[in-house]
Amino acid sequence: MSILVDENTTFIIQGITGREAVTMTRELLDYGSKVIGGVTPGRKGRDVHGVPVEDTVRAFTARERVDGAVVVVPPAFATDAIFEAIEAGIKLIVVVTERIPRRQVAQVVEYAKQEGVRIIGPNCLGVISPGRARMGGVGGALESTNRAFKPGSIGVMSRSGGMTVEISNALSVAGLGISTAVSIGGDAIIGSSYAELMPLFEADPQTKGIAIYSEPGGRMEAELADYMTAVNSRLPVVAFMAGRFMDEMPGMRFGHAGTIVEGRADTTAEKIARMNAAGISVADRIEDMPVILAERIAKGS
């Protein structure tokens, strides 16, 4: 099993005629994902690698089942595209677009919650369940995706798209492999946090452990720590915390939009202490993650 996507997941790409989206469409088709169409206003009737293009999301949902949408439109039009997908009844929306102001992100996230829609991102690379399906650009071309993402037992969640691949690669090299990897997005407000995705991994029998990539800024690690304390999780969680040098430089912006040390709780030292207290192992290096996971899975904790 997997979470969020599987071999039967059908989806469309909003903004499909953009340069990067065209490449992504090729890669997704190569991977075997069920891309059933794309939307770019005014381009109805064209196709991208054989995938039909329509002016509206409704044009697809009116005639067939559409499980998901990948949003790759420019930031100024992104929230409009997300509203359109929600209104059309799509229940899983992966927002790749970056640099959307958080007021707009909070708006679509609030609306999605009301409508029972799951949003992944924004500012993410998407979701992949190795060997089954992929939504979004994570992994790149087929050969490179297959190298980094071997099917296996670890669920991956990462605030960085690039580090989703790096960590998955390390887990694949170590022979543990990936059940599902989710690039959750690097912004201050995102559709799905670690803690919000944990119940999905809990329910997935293929997943035996969790690897997360974490950064300074925000309260998402505290939320995960609270979740792990409150729930008797069967899954060992190992985190890697990047940006430790930023603790000494409050107010300076490095990395993603959500990565800035503003208050005490934003520092990596504070986050590491909180996670440790909640039973989450914090690895000093990426290559230690599979070692710790293997040990904890073997011990049954």
Add this chain to the structure above:
Amino acid sequence: MRLYEFEAKQVIAKFGVPLPKRTMARTAEEAEAAATSIGGSVVLKSQVLSGGRMKAGGVLFAETPAEAKAAATTILALTINGLEPTGVLVEERRKVVQEYYAAVTWDGRAKSPLIIFSDMGGIDIEEVAEQHPEHLSRTHFSNLRPFSDYIAKVAVSSVGVTGNELGALTRIVSALARAFLQYDMTLAEINPIARLEDGTIIALDSHMDMEEEARGSQRALLTELAISDDETRQARPPTPFEIAGGQVDASDPRGVAGRVVEFDGNLGLIIGAGGGSLTLFDAVRAAGGRAANYCEIGGNPSVGKAAALTKLVLSKPGVEKIAVMMSVVSNTRADMMARGVVLGCIEAGKDPAETIAIFRVPGSWEEEAVKILQKYHVEYVDRTVSLFEAARRAVAKLGGS
């Protein structure tokens, strides 16, 4: 992007928040003239993008225009946390009976905007939250429905404020929330809000941060506040090296060579991308290395951009070698990165084999990259060598120097 106090006050004034009489002065003479026209006792406040102004001596009082001139001279010469003031705000001095605190910010965990209100203003709000939680309210509100005044009323009333103060404070908090939403702020704060002897309530100090991503859509406000595009408003002013880094990035739309930040080490870093850069910078430190810079290169940069960044980093005094390292980057062409950094070395008059301590860019077209690097005898590692190991090897090469 942080606003100066005088700018934040300009913003809340647009929404009807009552403020003391005030004039922004850029020189001691202007401050003297401002004090004359305001009349009576005045307060002079350093306009600097840093907290802790009072402690640092950036806030002074004056009874006469001559005193105001002297105080302004002191303040204008005073650097606070490494930042120079852009001017001094001269305000009428009012006698305060009680202070309140109000802020609107984003709660990333609740994914909604949040009003924080307290009737214990003027002091550190985190301290109030810890020691006097009953004096602090947190009120989340919908970002989907239009803002309504009752939300501000609930925030104010929750700490026990009633009577005439409730109405006046509701109007101020409501105005603050509307300013926050309309102008894409990440923080809009008034601290303190002051009740004066005659019962009127005014805003004495204000702090606002606008979202970096909203600079484009908020151009009208930025123009109104005369904030130019090249003002970064970071926690410290950019160095000439960092400004040059920004120019390298702007010179070519292909790829990103973003957020070049200067440090004082001997190992130049050409690293990427977002999370990869944070990880690699830590990895260099963990290996005992001293980085000369931070950067975020990615998004498939052109040969020219990679070369220009390499040349810039090599031009920095004290840089002995560079390390070219990225996390697994499926969308970046390793061969173009290799060509770029080799070209950058050669153009800087350096031997790539000696200068490039390590090259780890697991991207596309890796075989081509290997050929180029072999030709120039540069050490190359693939994705089976971890980021931490790559950083360790790079630092080890500087060991004897």
